[in-house]
Each structure stands twice: as C-alpha cells, then as structure tokens.
Amino acid sequence: MDLNFKNGEELFQFLLLGVLVFFTIILLIVVLNIFMTLKAILNEKAGIKTEPFTLNSLWNKLNSFRPMSEEKDILLDHDYDGIKELDNHLPPWWLGMFYGGIVFGIVYLLNYHVWQWSPLQTEEYEIAMAEAAEMKSQMQSTSVSSIDENNVELLTDASDIDTGNLIYTANCAVCHGAAGEGGVGPNLTDEYWLHGGSASDIYKTIKYGITEKGMISWEGTLKPTDMQQITSFIKTLAGTNPANAKAPQGEIYVEEEAPAADETEAEESTSEELATL
C-alpha cells in the first residue's frame, strides 16, 4: 500500500479504512460470542455439558481436529506400504479463511467489475496522469519560465507597447534616458548594440543583466511578460533619433529579415573597422 499521503483527504480515507476494519473485527467477535453462548444454552437444555467461552476454548475450536482416540473411525481403507490416510476435517481457521476469501472475491467483483464503484488500476493511472497534467498546466500558466529568450516574440498591440513604456519609464529611464537616448547606460534607439539587437538578445540582456558593467539582472524583479513588453517597446524606439542621444556603442545590428543592401553596408563597416586596425 502506498503510504505517501498527498493530502489530508487521502490520510482521512486511510484512517477511515482502519476504523472500519477495527469495527468489523469487533463485530465478528461479538457475533461469535453470541453464537457460542446460544449454543451453550441449547446444549445445556439438551443436557450436554459445554466448557465456557474463553480465548483458550476459541483457540482450541479454531484448531479442532478429531482426537487420536477417534482415529480408527476416520481411517480410510487404503494402505500404501503401511502409509495410511485419515479423513480428518479441515481446521476451522482454514475453512474460515477459505469462505472469507470467497466472500471477499464476490465483493471485489461487484465493486470493481459489476457496479464499477472504484477505479481499476489503469483508470487510477489515467486519473493520476490527468491530475498531473492539470497541475503542470496550472504551474506553467503562473510559472516564470513560460516566456524566455529562446521563444520571446515581439508584441505589436498598442496596449502592450504602452505597458512596456510604463515599465521602462519606472525602471530603466534613469540610466537609458526617458526616450532611450542613453545616459549611464547605452543609447537604445540607434542601430549599435553591445549585446545584440534582436528581440532575443535584448530580452536576454534585460533578464540576466550585464552586472559587471552596471546593468542589473531584472529576472527577479520583472515578470517574463513584463520583460517581453519592454523588449517590444525598446524595438519601437529604433531610429527615433531623440535629443541628446548618446554616441553609438558596439556593433551595428541588422535585422535578419532586413534588405540585403543593409547587410552589405554592415559588412563594409566591419571590413572598414578591420582595415583601421
């Protein structure tokens, strides 16, 4: 039996089962006692002496065999090289278990297969799996790992961009400027990026930070959806040329789906950079 109780309900069911078993045993003893007493009364009327009901007499009854003195009456008439067979009756404890087993089997059959009150093993398994799937989907809907740098997608809804703007103003503007023009932190409106300008790169920078350079990790403060909204907002800043823009830092980032002309430009600038080295 699985004794790892997942919740109070399971513990309660287990205790209930224990109490039921206990009372069943008590009931059996009481019924047995009444039965023995009745038998003793009847025997007395018929003039047969019976020993009083004690645990010892119960033990003897449970194990009763016909005594040695009666062996000649129960001796079967075959004889194999001196080995003989007695037709003794079965011990009552064994018979009790045998009939008890039959009763249990019937109850089991009715419960599981006829009325189907309790689920079978495969059903129990399926129920448990369904519960686990339910718990998993609940976890995922609240968990922080549903959006990350590998699957982040840019949001385009005005409400998401506005929320992104609000969160940016509250947390980021001190270092990156109200319009993303830069300050302590780099300019976020130009096409130069220190850590990459793709949605995934920006999300990653925000999430993990560049702590050794003064850009903190926001993973613990902002929800994944917040970081997604800020990322989307930052992407809308591209090319806005705010006043007091900080000088470009890092490499030119070219959007993957950008026209080929820009790419050659980017390549040219890298080769120019290499040439100046």
Ligand code: HEC
């Ligand atoms: C305490 C100042 C500070 C705050 C607040 C701050 N940043 Fe930064 N951020 C920096 C610095 C400094 C860097 C440059 C790190 C480097 O040099 O590698 C940076 C870099 C970045 C970059 C990478 C820029 C690039 O060129 O690759 C992004 C994106 C960024 N920050 C976004 C944010 C966002 C979004 C927030 C608010 C949630 C924020 N930062 C809050 C200081 C800050």
